Amino acid sequence: MSRRPWLVTGGAGFIGANFTLYARQVLGQPVVVVDKLTYAGNLSSLDPLRGDPDFTFVQGDIGDAALLADLLRTHRPAAMVHFAAESHVDRSLLGPRDFIDTNIVGTFTLLEAARQYQQTLPPEGHAVFRFLHVSTDEVYGSLAPDAAAFHEHTPYAPNSPYSASKAASDHLVRAWHHSYGLPVLTTNCSNNYGPLQFPEKLIPLMLCKALAGEALPVYGDGQNVRDWLYVLDHCKGIARVLSQGQLGETYCIGGCNEQTNLSVVETLCQLLDARRPRADGLSYRQQLQFVADRPGHDRRYAIDASRMRQELGWQPEETFSSGLAKTVDWYLANETWLQRVQSGAYRQWLQTQYGDQ
Numbered sequence: 001m002s003r004r005p006w007l008v009t010g011g012a013g014f015i016g017a018n019f020t021l022y023a024r025q026v027l028g029q030p031v032v033v034v035d036k037l038t039y040a041g042n043l044s045s046l047d048p049l050r051g052d053p054d055f056t057f058v059q060g061d062i063g064d065a066a067l068l069a070d071l072l073r074t075h076r077p078a079a080m081v082h083f084a085a086e087s088h089v090d091r092s093l094l095g096p097r098d099f100i101d102t103n104i105v106g107t108f109t110l111l112e113a114a115r116q117y118q119q120t121l122p123p124e125g126h127a128v129f130r131f132l133h134v135s136t137d138e139v140y141g142s143l144a145p146d147a148a149a150f151h152e153h154t155p156y157a158p159n160s161p162y163s164a165s166k167a168a169s170d171h172l173v174r175a176w177h178h179s180y181g182l183p184v185l186t187t188n189c190s191n192n193y194g195p196l197q198f199p200e201k202l203i204p205l206m207l208c209k210a211l212a213g214e215a216l217p218v219y220g221d222g223q224n225v226r227d228w229l230y231v232l233d234h235c236k237g238i239a240r241v242l243s244q245g246q247l248g249e250t251y252c253i254g255g256c257n258e259q260t261n262l263s264v265v266e267t268l269c270q271l272l273d274a275r276r277p278r279a280d281g282l283s284y285r286q287q288l289q290f291v292a293d294r295p296g297h298d299r300r301y302a303i304d305a306s307r308m309r310q311e312l313g314w315q316p317e318e319t320f321s322s323g324l325a326k327t328v329d330w331y332l333a334n335e336t337w338l339q340r341v342q343s344g345a346y347r348q349w350l351q352t353q354y355g356d357q
């Protein structure tokens with residue numbers, strides 16, 4: 001490899017795969033991905049990199065200290081970019097254990113591996129090594145309708161097992177900087193959408209259900225508000241923080257684009273109506289159905305991304321309508337990907353395609 005690679009954890013997941021493709025195809029950066037391939041990890045998302053000599057995929061758990069030590073010794077990365085996580089709030093309500101194991105203990109194991117690795121680097125290596133932890137705005141809790149948006153100094157107030165586990169991991173990352181001098185950066189980002197997202201999250205879930213002629217289940221009154229960011233804009237923001245962020249600091253990344261869940265689903269229906277009209281000529285909106293709310297459902301998240309704009313010159317390039325149109329077009333053009341990630345056959349296919357990689 002010409003340049004020292006970035007070690008990307010969770011690079012077969014939604015944002016990690018988009019980031020890996022961006023790093024390789026746009027930045028020309030060598031990448032080593034380590035991913036456990038849970039239900040949310042899809043190797044097919046990285047298909048465009050098959051045969052690329054500057055791309056390595058390793059199936060493994062971030063909780064496996066021996067594996068991490070071996071990977072760091074072998075690849076000597078210039079950076080670690082940490083996406084691997086259990087990421088779905090609904091799953092965390094049903095079974096929080098995996099969230100504690102991966103998001104907290106896994107992050108701890110990774111930090112310890114990074115700390116030991118850093119000690120092996122020559123002084124010039126210290127200057128370039130960075131550990132970037134990818135986190136969420138959900139650590140800040142729920143906002144009142146008229147409250148100011150979350151920013152880097154908003155106190156933590158997580159409400160779900162998922163957000164509590166991410167909050168814990170953020171604190172560990174911070175502590176490893178202050179206690180051990182690990183060169184860390186943390187990003188807290190709002191809801192992402194775009195290609196390659198597993199169809200359990202709002203936008204791809206609604207797309208799949210709409211196309212299958214099923215009900216579109218909207219929690220509660222549909223008025224919960226989220227800030228939405230197109231995934232590639234997030235990836236560009238992470239790369240900017242990695243190259244220009246101040247060590248030990250946190251950066252809030254967001255789309256400046258608050259939407260109620262209901263308006264997201266309605267816009268999706270309009271896009272589908274125009275692109276793939278229903279056979280009966282009616283709108284997909286007919287399929288909308290309000291269902292019992294998620295327990296402890298945070299009412300509103302919003303991000304103030306002015307630090308990213310002012311200090312790092314980053315801002316989203318997509319508007320919600322341009323990003324959502326691209327997303328719908330991508331899913332309509334990639335129905336095989338969708339079917340594959342949802343079927344049990346996907347696992348078999350994986351073995352056949354990639355052997356014991």
Ligand code: NAD
Nearest residue numbers: 010012013014015036037038040041061062084085191192
């Ligand atoms: P995802 O669920 O799509 O992907 C997670 C990936 O991590 C999967 O490929 C999975 O196989 C892998 N993984 C899980 N446990 C692992 C383990 N123990 N060892 C190795 N790999 C493991 O998640 P995502 O939506 O891409 O989110 C990535 C990161 O970004 C997460 O840390 C999440 O908290 C954060 N984040 C997500 C959003 C969002 O809207 N999706 C917003 C802000 C922050």
